[in-house]
Amino acid sequence: MLKALIACVWLAGSTCGAMAQAASVVFLNPGTSTETFWVSYAQFMQAAAKDLGLDLRVRYSERDAHNTLIHAREALQGSERPDYLVLVNEEYVAPQILRMAQGSGVKLMIVNSALTPDQVQWLDARTDVSWIGSLVADDDRAGYLMLTDLLRQHGPIAPDETLDLLAFSGVKNTPAAQRREQGLRQALAEHPQVHLRQLVYGEWSRERALEQATQLFKRYPQTVLVWSANDEMALGTMHALQDSERVPGKDVLFSAVNSSPGILKARLDGRLTTLVAGHFTLGGWAMVLINDDAKGVDIGAYGGRDRQLALFQLIDTAQAQRLSGPMPSVDFRALSAVGKPKSYRYPFSLQLLLR
Template identity: 80%
Template sequence: MLKVLIACVWLLGSAYGAMAHATSVVFLNPGMSTETFWVSYAQFMQAGAKDLGLHLRVRYSERNTQNTLIQAREALQGNERPDYLVLVNEQYVAPQILRMAQGSGVKLLLVNNALTADQVQMLGHDVDWLGSMVPDDEQAGYLMLSDLLRQHGPVAPGESIDLLAFSGFKNTPAAQLREQGLHRALAEHPEVRLRQLVYGEWSRQRAFEQATQLFKRYPQTALVWSANDEMALGAMQALQGSGQMPGKHVLFSALNSSPEILHARLDGRLSTLVAGHFTLGGWAMVLIHDDAKGVDIGAFGGRDRQEALFQLIDAAQAQRLLGATARVDFRALSAVGKPASYRYPFSLQLLLR
């Protein structure tokens, strides 16, 4: 995976060095401890925490929401409560944790999947949290199909293009938003026929099994849209099993930046790749650092933030993500001492430059 060991810990003073009490953070990671995306996500968080003088503990749910709730209870009601709890609204788990946190003295920050509008209304004003930080998932879904169609090229009048789509968990906001982006692009291209959208639940094996049947059902499939890398790789495997070649007979898109999907982008099996949101946890460490320093983070871009982190990854950038060691000075991103006009410059470009 992308090497995210950050080599720029500038020891400019004891305020950022050894501290009598480092601000403590627990991250409830919804993924598997062997899952490339969530492991790299946590590594980038750890790099940010180290640079900023935070003490970060990562707990993996192993894709089990009951584990998440148990871990949340331990963090919020145990003897060693952290100063901050970072969580993901994966499978709509956040409201239970927000209620659990009331009166604990622990500040909560949501990342990647924020509360839905219905959840906000249901919780009312009695429940409070520090804020939320999410990527532009709808734009990511839109970018993937738009770029696939650019590479496919136009069709003759009266002809159509068959598309298959693989989304994540149905009750996960990020998956829903990526689907919305897909449908926005479809509305602009009536020549595309979405033959079927299935929920691969972010799983390579599930997508492989689904795609094996779908390619038989829709033999004219020309495009495959996938909401993450694992599902794209599973669908590619299914296509190869049918005797066809990804990138030649069918064009694929994917989202994420695992080594395997980056190699697929480089060798042409993957036509379109969107990435960038693995950085979100690291940027969240900057917000927590600043809040702990007394900064009103809402004054520098809002309490509930959507960051434009996703971008199309070309071959040169894929190679850079594979081979380069990212160097980010997280402390330089802090709003401490910055003018009121300052806005956090969170972007994948900070790693690619």
């Protein structure tokens, strides 16, 4: 009886110990708690964390950089510090967070919007910030793909013909928005018959883009192409065109980034001509890297510390239909580098959800 009791107590202690060993993670989500992209992004992270046995907490900034800094201070200087902090360099908040992290012992990872070269230089000179790496998508490719596919959908352009284009970028001081613009300008350089009439910053907002597009369609009535750096702005611009009694997908061709239910429906019903998606998976892949780091894996040996993943791809109607259904399950544990040979490379890709 005594032996059984001792065994029971030992087993309970072991179980508690195993639970205590679960790595804790805080994600500073820059979006709102009702914003489709950032909510689905966090849900994919939570699915990964659950599969990997990580303790993940998500803190939404509600699109306010000040809130992000408050949450960062609580995580890095509070009494219950996590093992890892995941952040996005939205509105260039990273430098202030890096300074808060000095001597905290919390390991940092950045996703989606990377550090600028100057910020990297500052970080490299520090020895009191525990930085495990960054994980970003190929945003320049997203911007490039959108315009080139819009032109493919439009069809041949006569030698003396020009096409008017409007572009809606996100928040100006956000690396992801800037890189999508770079991709757009690369495509424009390759297609001089396309005239960019105006690029405005819709701040990722449907309402803001609706207001801007309402005025721009009046100013540039010959517009036939609209490039938008996210789904919300694309939906706003399509609404503006419909209010002018023209038909999205027929009178004007639209493009967008992301895979929210609303934009997938627009792709399926033909209002949206071109859709690019894939980067909502970044947070989930970051959980795999954090899991491996917590288990003592040198994740840099499996592809480098700072990674740009080729995640963006054009979404056809069949893929849009697939993404419109229940979220496909992913075996995140199978993606781990634990026990893998040095030649192993993390196979992070949207195809893991589309197959």
